[in-house]
Amino acid sequence: MASTSDIRNGLCIRYNHDIYKIIEFLHVKPGKGPAFVRTKMKSVTSGKVLDNTFSAGHKIDDVRVETHKFQYLYNDGEFYHFMNEADYTQIRLLEAALDRPDLMKEGEVVTVLINTEDNMPLSVEMPASVILEVTATEPGVKGNTATNATKPATVETGAEVNVPLFINEGDKIKIETDKGTYKERVKE
Numbered sequence: 001m002a003s004t005s006d007i008r009n010g011l012c013i014r015y016n017h018d019i020y021k022i023i024e025f026l027h028v029k030p031g032k033g034p035a036f037v038r039t040k041m042k043s044v045t046s047g048k049v050l051d052n053t054f055s056a057g058h059k060i061d062d063v064r065v066e067t068h069k070f071q072y073l074y075n076d077g078e079f080y081h082f083m084n085e086a087d088y089t090q091i092r093l094l095e096a097a098l099d100r101p102d103l104m105k106e107g108e109v110v111t112v113l114i115n116t117e118d119n120m121p122l123s124v125e126m127p128a129s130v131i132l133e134v135t136a137t138e139p140g141v142k143g144n145t146a147t148n149a150t151k152p153a154t155v156e157t158g159a160e161v162n163v164p165l166f167i168n169e170g171d172k173i174k175i176e177t178d179k180g181t182y183k184e185r186v187k188e
Contacts, residue, residue: 002062004054006035012096012113012122014061015052019115021123030123044113044122049095064116071123072108075101082112082124085090093123098124100177102159105132126177131186134171136164150182 002013004027012023021043022178029035035056042049054060070091071084080101091112095101103127104110111125137153150162153173161175163182170185 001059004058004060006062007037007039007054009061010113010125012063012065012115013041014063019063019122020030021113021138023049025185042123042137045099046052053165059135063122065113066116067111067113067125069109070112072104072105072110080104080124082110086111093121093124096119098125100159100180102157103130103132103155103175103177104148105130105157109159122123129174129176129183131172131174132159134163134167134169134173139168 007022007025009022009025013020013022013108022044023042024040026038028037028038037054037056039052039054040049040152041052069085073081073083073090075081076154079094081090081092082102082156083090098104101180108127108130110127113122113125114120115122121132131154134153135156149165151165152160153163153167154160155175161173161180161182163173167173167182172188174183174186175181176183
């Protein structure tokens with residue numbers, strides 16, 4: 001058992017007969033009244049996001065997890081298949097267990113959280129940013145780069161990202177995986 005002082009991003013807890021992963025938290029100590037912890041939790045089974053407030057000192061049932069590096073192999077429509085880099089065993093996960101499956105390309109190395117009690121994979125953590133090639137976008141117009149105007153672009157994984165007007169087809173761009181936003185253009 002843990003308490004609210006142990007809450008941090010990435011912590012997996014058992015709550016309402018399900019396992020949730022903390023994605024955001026905030027310790028609040030108001031001037032009047034007891035302190036509390038405001039959390040945003042994501043279910044690792046259904047992908048549903050839940051806002052919850054715990055009072056300070058509340059006991060929470062944490063789940064022991066291990067992290068392992070897995071390589072993304074392919075998607076068969078229903079499941080996403082991964083291979084453990086250490087022992088080459090394969091696992092498959094539903095799309096709900098993935099944060100941003102539309103930004104994952106084949107061969108990408110990700111971190112998988114595995115429940116130590118039953119060796120079941122819980123969720124997949126993507127790297128902080130990925131580099132993808134733009135496959136389709138409207139051509140940029142010269143002279144329109146002084147403003148923060150953006151246009152939609154489709155990348156090689158099929159995801160759509162808003163990019164600045166100077167990005168063209170064939171350019172490689174860095175995308176932040178947590179927000180799914182354009183970060184910078186990458187030169188080879």
